[in-house]
Structures are given as C-alpha cells and as structure tokens.
Amino acid sequence: MSTSPADLVREFHRAFGLDVRSTPTEVPPALAEQRKNLLAEEAAEVAEVSHGGLLDRLAHELADVVYVAYGTALVHGIDLDAVLVEIHRSNMTKIGPDGRIARRADGKVLKGEHYRAPDVSAVLRRQGWRPEGA
Template sequence: MQDALDSVREFHTKMNAPFSSNPTLLPSDRTAAAALAEKVSVLATETMVVAPEGDVLLRRASMALEELAEWLAAHAQSDLVAAADAWADRAYVLFGDAIAAGLPVVLIFQEVHRSNMTKEPDPLRTGKVIKGAAYEPPRISKLQTFDP
C-alpha cells in the first residue's frame, strides 16, 4: 500500500495538488459539507432500498455512498478521528469492490498511475488536471482480458 500512496503523492506533487505529512482535516465549508453529507446519506439509503437481493453492484454502491457521507460529516463536525475512520472504511469498501470483481488491482493501479503522470496541471490553476499533448490513456485492456 505504501507504494500506491507514494505514487499518489508523486502525482499530487506534479499537479500542485494539496498533500500533508501530518493528519489534518481537509479545508472545507462545514455547512456545505454537512448538507452534502445528508444528501449522500439519503442517496445511500435509497440505493439500498431499491437494490434487489443479490444485486451486488447496487448494494456495494450504497455502502460506498454511506462511507462517503461519513467522511463528509466528519469534516463538517471537525472530527479528525472520525474522518480517519471514514477514510479507512471508504478504502475498505473500494478494495472490497476490487476483490468482489476479481480485478488485478496492483497492475491496474500501476497502469493508471503511469497514465496520470502524463497529464499536466491546469495552467488556469483550477485545481484540475488536463490531458495535454503528452497524455497517454491507460492501457488496461493490455494487462488482462476483460470479458464483458
């Protein structure tokens, strides 16, 4: 996992995106974060209600939304410990998605990182990245055959 974190830090450094060496809450409008947390929580509940038994995708989507709502709520409440717990739960659900789908996570991550490193920071400083002339899309289909 440390290799993946180092790769993301490398990307953030190249793109002038924020990163911290110490645990901290992300800067945000607490009121807006609380409102969004509530909306995402409602969506998580609605998704679980409509997901038929055996619908793994919708049930996992509901879990992901629930954990995102907790991440947002922790920031709205200025609770760093709750934010850390919510982050870990989000990562756990995301890794669970990969396990459930049988994805070769390490290979996919490495390929997406390679592709991401060909992107450029937005010269307008919007915080986004752009696909400039040197951009190369990820070649995931070359890693393994994915049957539809």
C-alpha cells in the first residue's frame, strides 16, 4: 500500500464519496467554502497546541492540516505533489551561489537576489488547467 499523502487522501475521498477531480478545476462556491473552513479549523487546532502542548497532539494536528490540504487539492483536481516540487525548487534558490543565507530576525529564511519565484501556474497548466479568460 502506498503511504504517500496524495494516495491516502484519495483512498479516503473515494471511500466516503467525497469529490475527486483529476484536472485542475474551479469548484462550486459551497464546496470551496467547506474546504476553506475545514483547513481553517485544522490550522487553528495546530495553533492551539503549538505552545506547551504535548508533542503527540502537535503531530496529530499537523498531519490533519496536511491531510485536509491534500484533500482540498484533490477536490480541485490539483496534483499537489507536483506543486510541492515547484515550491521546493523555488525555496532552494534562496541560497545564493556563495552559499550565503539571509535571515529575518525571527529566523525566517529570506529571498536573496538569486531567488526564483515558483511558477505554479505552469505546473497547473501541465496538469491540464485552462484558466478562465486566458
């Protein structure tokens, strides 16, 4: 059995009769609203246990966020693995050729002059996305 998040969440959606699309597609507003609320609930649960909570609770809620995010991608017909690869490619360009890394005071890695933004539109187009008006 595959343990990739995309495969697990697809199995869940099929088992429970939830939406599954295979091409990037807009969805009805009510469904988009439901997905937004599900993700917001899970993100809030991460926030609740981020400080001083037990580590198993944090792990649980983080996994819920990933699960719901993959579900939302599936509902929209987005291959989220491919999008993640593109985000990673872009993030890695935050390291300059000299290996130097710029950080904000709170530790967040900043974009340097060699930073290349992700082209998520191109990834979705390769998946068959045809944006309206384009």
